[in-house]
Amino acid sequence: MENSPPLVELIDVSKRFGRFIAVDNANFSLAKGSVLTILGPSGCGKTTLLRMIAGFESPTSGEIRINGEPVQAVPPYRRSIGMVFQNLALFPHMTAGENVTYPLKMRRFPPQDIPELVERYLGIVRLTGMKDRRIHELSGGQQQRVAIARALSFNPDLLLLDEPLSALDKKLREEMQLEFRRIQQKIGVTTINVTHDQREALVMSDEIIVMADGAIQQSADPVSLYRHPSNMFVASFIGLTSLVKGTVVQTEGTTVEFNVDSTILCGNAGSRFEVGQSVEGAIRAEQVRIHPEQTRPEEMDNVLEGVVSEQIFEGDRMVYQVQCPSLGSTPIFVFDHDPTHHVLHRKGDSVVLSWNVRDLLVYPCR
Numbered sequence: 001m002e003n004s005p006p007l008v009e010l011i012d013v014s015k016r017f018g019r020f021i022a023v024d025n026a027n028f029s030l031a032k033g034s035v036l037t038i039l040g041p042s043g044c045g046k047t048t049l050l051r052m053i054a055g056f057e058s059p060t061s062g063e064i065r066i067n068g069e070p071v072q073a074v075p076p077y078r079r080s081i082g083m084v085f086q087n088l089a090l091f092p093h094m095t096a097g098e099n100v101t102y103p104l105k106m107r108r109f110p111p112q113d114i115p116e117l118v119e120r121y122l123g124i125v126r127l128t129g130m131k132d133r134r135i136h137e138l139s140g141g142q143q144q145r146v147a148i149a150r151a152l153s154f155n156p157d158l159l160l161l162d163e164p165l166s167a168l169d170k171k172l173r174e175e176m177q178l179e180f181r182r183i184q185q186k187i188g189v190t191t192i193n194v195t196h197d198q199r200e201a202l203v204m205s206d207e208i209i210v211m212a213d214g215a216i217q218q219s220a221d222p223v224s225l226y227r228h229p230s231n232m233f234v235a236s237f238i239g240l241t242s243l244v245k246g247t248v249v250q251t252e253g254t255t256v257e258f259n260v261d262s263t264i265l266c267g268n269a270g271s272r273f274e275v276g277q278s279v280e281g282a283i284r285a286e287q288v289r290i291h292p293e294q295t296r297p298e299e300m301d302n303v304l305e306g307v308v309s310e311q312i313f314e315g316d317r318m319v320y321q322v323q324c325p326s327l328g329s330t331p332i333f334v335f336d337h338d339p340t341h342h343v344l345h346r347k348g349d350s351v352v353l354s355w356n357v358r359d360l361l362v363y364p365c366r
């Protein structure tokens with residue numbers, strides 16, 4: 001069988017607004033049927049990237065291909081793309097059913113096919129029986145589902161989601177993340193989702209692209225991205241990560257020793273470092289162990305004394321923030337995943353922290 005081209009392909013795509021570079025030389029391709037999430041902080045260029053793919057904005061340079069064809073000359077309504085916007089952009093005076101009907105009429109679907117399609121897509125998003133409700137008679141999560149049904153009803157090649165969940169409360173947002181995943185898997189529509197919520201990216205995606213300042217920092221599947229962040233930005237953006245800065249005093253193989261304030265830490269180096277070089281270390285909260293004071297943890301490579309400065313109980317876990325005098329002012333975050341059975345450390349308690357070399361990732365200073 002002939003290899004089909006990627007559904008979406010960006011080649012050296014940049015977008016400038018005047019002298020400002022909103023998207024800086026983006027390259028990626030997306031296979032048919034997969035879910036890609038673009039993750040990054042506010043203002044990093046996510047919406048701009050999505051709007052270029054949808055055709056509302058054209059690249060300053062580079063090329064976008066859909067199904068292997070350059071789309072520069074194709075207007076948005078001719079691209080087979082369903083889009084759910086951050087504010088949903090539903091028609092408030094219409095019913096749920098009329099909202100879902102709208103794109104079908106626009107695209108001149110045969111009128112006799114429309115009622116069945118509307119029923120079908122309202123069913124897929126679990127709104128059977130809500131067809132005649134007006135938008136303001138629906139809950140936030142139900143409105144969300146109408147927007148998805150409307151974006152999917154004409155069977156687009158590509159679904160674009162621009163933070164459609166950001167307005168929802170945490171619980172509903174987490175439910176809708178799983179709901180999206182379910183709908184996507186049922187329909188198999190290729191999807192690009194934009195978010196600044198790391199959990200949403202990890203839950204919903206086959207592939208994640210992390211962006212900062214218009215540039216792609218890393219592209220990987222969720223587990224690889226979490227395990228092997230390729231630079232300090234990605235390491236600090238995903239997970240709860242403590243950051244320590246220092247100067248290299250010795251290297252041996254992949255192990256690097258560096259001086260932080262009045263102590264020496266030992267970390268895992270992804271690249272080669274010179275003695276005297278400035279580096280940053282990143283350690284995830286779940287890799288740090290917390291012990292009562294005076295404990296001498298065996299078989300741990302880095303052991304530090306500290307004082308609990310915050311204790312945040314989240315039910316299924318405890319988050320400690322610990323101030324270690326030998327690290328200066330930098331706090332270290334620690335998760336305890338079994339606060340029901342483990343010793344609790346209170347604010348002001350002296351504790352001992354420990355972790356392993358392999359878990360302290362060391363990067364060149366930005």
Ligand SMILES: Nc1ncnc2c1ncn2[C@@H]1O[C@H](COP(=O)(O)OP(=O)(O)OP(=O)(O)O)[C@@H](O)[C@H]1O
Pocket residue numbers: 017020022040041042043044045046047048049196
């Ligand atoms: N039409 C425009 N004219 C000038 N600057 C723009 C325009 N659109 C976006 N920008 C700038 O480009 C940058 C990227 O904007 P964009 O909307 O893509 O960010 P974003 O990653 O979607 O952010 P958020 O998470 O806040 O939605 C921002 O600094 C923004 O101010």
Ligand SMILES: [Mg+2]
Pocket residue numbers: 046047048
């Ligand atoms: Mg945006």
